[in-house]
């Protein structure tokens with residue numbers, strides 16, 4: 587006999603715990619989730635696992651476009667029955683797929699009551715990372731703190747919003763839940779940020795003063811600087827030229843890179859010798875921000891942003 591029989595709960599559909607089908611039955615919790623998710627006026631919303639559509643309904647009430655990915659065909663039929671009008675007016679798009687196997691459509695914000703079984707791979711997929719959480723959220727001073735931590739926290743801000751007790755679900759799961767907001771940060775050019783962070787973490791144990799004194803690095807930065815100055819004076823489209831002098835390849839796998847040994851960087855750096863004027867410019871930025879004697883392992887997100895903007899202020903760029 588089946589010890590864990592499915593229970594009939596809504597519109598004649600039996601919910602399977604094995605598929606993570608715990609339907610939110612408390613309208614207050616749904617309202618609060620939508621309210622606190624911080625949806626912007628132009629956002630396209632992605633909902634993962636809409637089930638019978640209780641959260642979908644509230645999301646549609648915001649007037650935004652909703653794209654819902656659901657694996658269970660029985661739920662799809664129910665959604666099609668419940669939201670005929672919104673499907674016709676293209677306010678709701680339903681995709682009948684396993685979210686872990688499907689390519690994400692374009693979306694600005696993801697609001698979902700996600701199935702517990704897939705929460706880890708799903709969040710990993712959402713953040714496009716495969717690393718462990720320790721490394722993702724490590725802070726300065728933690729043993730896991732690395733270029734990866736800084737880059738992930740650059741891309742996403744994570745905050746805990748509120749708790750939802752297990753009795754708000756039908757059937758109730760074994761544990762209470764948390765509503766968490768994972769907010770991708772879009773403001774800065776990631777390529778430039780990543781180029782800069784790679785350099786800062788190239789020799790973790792060294793001070794920034796010693797890293798930025800390396801001839802190969804100074805020569806590379808000076809080449810970039812001169813090219814940008816030429817672009818400015820001749821009004822050539824900067825994007826094209828900056829791409830040609832791109833500092834460092836996008837290789838997220840390498841956590842630590844020794845600049846001295848990195849042929850990739852050396853190859854891109856034409857050995858033109860470093861003018862002392864340029865070297866002074868770089869060192870004066872470090873001095874101005876009091877970064878010369880600091881090590882990357884001690885710095886947080888704000889410190890890195892401040893140093894990058896000090897470099898940018900004097901025309902030094904990293905992408």
Ligand SMILES: C[S@@+](CC[C@H](N)C(=O)[O-])C[C@H]1O[C@@H](n2cnc3c(N)ncnc32)[C@H](O)[C@@H]1O
Nearest residue numbers: 608609610635636637656657658684685699701
């Ligand atoms: C926790 S229920 C949430 C239902 C509804 N959104 C609510 O708030 O009441 C999770 C839903 O995710 C669906 N689901 C489970 N695994 C999935 C997967 N791999 N891809 C897409 N949907 C999945 C289940 O069928 C179920 O409808």
